[in-house]
Amino acid sequence: MNSQIAPGETLLEVKNISLSFGGVKALQDISFDILKGEVRAIIGPNGAGKSSMLNVINGFYHPQQGEVWFDGKLRTQMKPHEVAKLGIARTFQNIALFKGMSTLDNLMTGRMIKMKTNLFWQALWKGPAEKEEQEHRERVEHIIEFLKIQSIRKTPVGRLPYGMQKRVELGRALAAESKLLLLDEPMAGMNLEEKEDMCRFVLDVNDEFGTTIALIEHDMGVVMDISDRVVVLDYGEKLADGTPDEVRKNQAVIDAYLGVSHES
Amino acid sequence: MFYRESGDFKTSYSGDQQIFPIAFDRWVVIAFCAFAFVVVPFLINDYWEKSVLVPVLVWSLAALGLNILTGYCGQVSLGTGGFMAVGAYASYKLTTSFPEMNMFIVILLSGGVTALVGIVFGLPSLRIKGFYLAVATLASQFFLVWLFNKVPWFYNYSASGQISAPERFVFGIAISGPNSPPWATYLFCLTFVVVFALIAKNLTRGRLGRSWMAIRDMDIAAEIIGVPPLKTKLSAFAVSSFYIGISGALFFMVYLGAAEPTEAFGIEKSFLVLFMIIIGGLGSIFGSFIGAAFMILMPVLFKNIMVGGLGWPTDLVAHLIFMLIGGLIMFFLIVEPHGLAQLWRVTKEKLRLWPFPH
Numbered sequence: 166m167n168s169q170i171a172p173g174e175t176l177l178e179v180k181n182i183s184l185s186f187g188g189v190k191a192l193q194d195i196s197f198d199i200l201k202g203e204v205r206a207i208i209g210p211n212g213a214g215k216s217s218m219l220n221v222i223n224g225f226y227h228p229q230q231g232e233v234w235f236d237g238k239l240r241t242q243m244k245p246h247e248v249a250k251l252g253i254a255r256t257f258q259n260i261a262l263f264k265g266m267s268t269l270d271n272l273m274t275g276r277m278i279k280m281k282t283n284l285f286w287q288a289l290w291k292g293p294a295e296k297e298e299q300e301h302r303e304r305v306e307h308i309i310e311f312l313k314i315q316s317i318r319k320t321p322v323g324r325l326p327y328g329m330q331k332r333v334e335l336g337r338a339l340a341a342e343s344k345l346l347l348l349d350e351p352m353a354g355m356n357l358e359e360k361e362d363m364c365r366f367v368l369d370v371n372d373e374f375g376t377t378i379a380l381i382e383h384d385m386g387v388v389m390d391i392s393d394r395v396v397v398l399d400y401g402e403k404l405a406d407g408t409p410d411e412v413r414k415n416q417a418v419i420d421a422y423l424g425v426s427h428e429s
Numbered sequence: 430m431f432y433r434e435s436g437d438f439k440t441s442y443s444g445d446q447q448i449f450p451i452a453f454d455r456w457v458v459i460a461f462c463a464f465a466f467v468v469v470p471f472l473i474n475d476y477w478e479k480s481v482l483v484p485v486l487v488w489s490l491a492a493l494g495l496n497i498l499t500g501y502c503g504q505v506s507l508g509t510g511g512f513m514a515v516g517a518y519a520s521y522k523l524t525t526s527f528p529e530m531n532m533f534i535v536i537l538l539s540g541g542v543t544a545l546v547g548i549v550f551g552l553p554s555l556r557i558k559g560f561y562l563a564v565a566t567l568a569s570q571f572f573l574v575w576l577f578n579k580v581p582w583f584y585n586y587s588a589s590g591q592i593s594a595p596e597r598f599v600f601g602i603a604i605s606g607p608n609s610p611p612w613a614t615y616l617f618c619l620t621f622v623v624v625f626a627l628i629a630k631n632l633t634r635g636r637l638g639r640s641w642m643a644i645r646d647m648d649i650a651a652e653i654i655g656v657p658p659l660k661t662k663l664s665a666f667a668v669s670s671f672y673i674g675i676s677g678a679l680f681f682m683v684y685l686g687a688a689e690p691t692e693a694f695g696i697e698k699s700f701l702v703l704f705m706i707i708i709g710g711l712g713s714i715f716g717s718f719i720g721a722a723f724m725i726l727m728p729v730l731f732k733n734i735m736v737g738g739l740g741w742p743t744d745l746v747a748h749l750i751f752m753l754i755g756g757l758i759m760f761f762l763i764v765e766p767h768g769l770a771q772l773w774r775v776t777k778e779k780l781r782l783w784p785f786p787h
């Protein structure tokens with residue numbers, strides 16, 4: 166959280182990213198930036214390359230071309246767990262929780278990178294290990310309260326309904342207290358009420374903790390409501406980039422969403 | 430209401446993070462340990478030591494070890510027998526090379542040697558998963574047994590190719606060799622089991638345990654959270670092999686007294702321990718104990734009933750036992766696929782609310 170970058174300056178910048186899988190060009194020469202403190206939406210039709218973009222940002226995919234700059238530094242070929250240490254957390258389009266573990270343990274695992282007592286003390290569960298465990302438990306309880314999931318604290322997450330699992334996954338990403346939070350369709354498959362709750366949480370996280378957020382979302386209403394700026398992808402290419410209003414009026418975007426054929 | 434958690438409110442996180450958050454459980458376990466340490470040594474005889482207590486203790490340690498790797502970290506292993514052999518041969522080489530070395534140190538170092546070997550054989554786990562990893566560990570099982578058969582240095586060039594445990598003392602009392610009193614060998618093993626069960630519990634409820642379980646449940650998400658996959662898997666291999674090595678060392682030094690690798694540490698031992706943790710409960714410390722007790726004590730029980738009670742011929746009974754145990758394993762897996770520990774948990778949950786189920 167203690168970055169040199171002031172709110173409004175560039176936190177993350179991707180430059181000329183190209184990524185392909187065999188013949189499939191998932192991303193072609195994509196560039197955009199994310200400013201510190203903003204909510205940045207990435208939208209586009211199915212298969213546009215949105216999730217691939219997030220996978221590039223957190224080091225899961227390695228693009229054939231292009232650069233990722235984070236927090237003022239060029240980041241080359243990093244492994245996902247190293248990217249996590251830099252301060253990037255995320256949720257997944259298909260829930261990727263630790264199903265056998267409780268809500269509490271899932272969130273505690275989210276703080277993995279912040280814990281450091283050695284094997285010796287962990288084996289004894291005394292001294293620094295016990296202290297660390299308690300400190301982190303307190304932070305996690307904060308998040309549990311914030312997301313209103315107190316009642317499912319000890320429940321194995323595999324048993325929770327879908328909407329709750331999405332919420333726990335957000336909690337796990339929040340637990341990392343990252344600088345940048347990537348949310349891949351956090352509201353997909355939710356009913357209206359659940360969506361409203363989720364929007365609230367996203368905005369509150371952005372306001373209260375000052376976390377920069379990049380989110381992928383299909384629901385245009387949601388996107389227009391909560392995001393500061395929007396980047397639009399289609400077939401791996403960038404169609405538009407700007408404020409929700411600008412993007413909404415963009416002819417290329419309208420065409421893409423109305424399904425105007427590409428050959429025409 | 431025999432069993433209650435109501436009125437047992439937690440006012441701090443440390444209270445909630447205890448091993449046994451319910452006071453009743455805590456007291457039962459403390460009483461049980463006190464009984465095991467203080468009373469049992471006065472009652473124990475040769476039969477109870479050799480057929481019941483020491484084997485259950487030794488195999489519990491092996492089951493704990495495999496459960497850490499398979500139950501907690503999700504890496505299936507069929508190399509348990511081979512790793513026990515490493516522990517046994519390490520203790521043999523250590524105590525014959527340095528006869529003055531304290532036996533606690535010998536056993537611990539044997540665990541350490543096994544941990545190193547475990548790390549080496551754990552390396553493929555980064556690339557291969559599930560069933561394929563099981564096959565790779567199976568190769569380590571056969572390789573290790575072959576190694577201890579083939580290289581005379583390991584058995585000090587003895588003519589028989591066997592290793593035999595020399596007489597060794599702890600506080601002036603023999604814990605290995607033919608003259609070791611039953612209570613001494615029992616207490617020696619019990620000490621290791623209690624200490625290392627506690628350590629296993631601590632590791633699994635803390636950061637390391639969570640990183641193991643994260644890898645088990647969803648390795649991609651774990652990595653993106655900041656869990657380094659290779660390091661985490663290797664740590665599970667190391668800790669697991671450490672336990673299995675200690676178990677192998679105790680099995681040889683204290684229980685068998687003499688061993689030949691194919692007989693004592695063959696593939697059927699790997700399966701035995703795997704059955705223990707599946708029956709007891711994957712990812713459960715308590716389950717490792719019930720699983721080990723089940724697999725060791727059921728045959729003893731059946732034998733006592735059929736040979737001792739009914740007077741049936743021994744060889745017939747031996748076959749019957751195989752079938753009965755197999756049947757029981759299937760029965761329990763159908764009734765509760767998550768093992769006896771889960772069965773116990775469900776029973777407790779019911780008891781906890783009794784007599785008002787809702």
Ligand SMILES: Nc1ncnc2c1ncn2[C@@H]1O[C@H](COP(=O)(O)OP(=O)(O)OP(=O)(O)O)[C@@H](O)[C@H]1O
Pocket residue numbers: 186189190191209210211212213214215216217218258
């Ligand atoms: N690991 C992979 N291997 C092969 N092809 C892939 C892989 N990941 C993505 N792709 C391809 O890249 C393209 C973009 O996929 P991506 O998942 O990024 O789309 P998306 O914008 O997230 O779509 P959706 O809205 O359906 O989630 C698709 O054609 C997809 O098939």
Ligand SMILES: [Mg+2]
Pocket residue numbers: 215216217258349
């Ligand atoms: Mg996607």
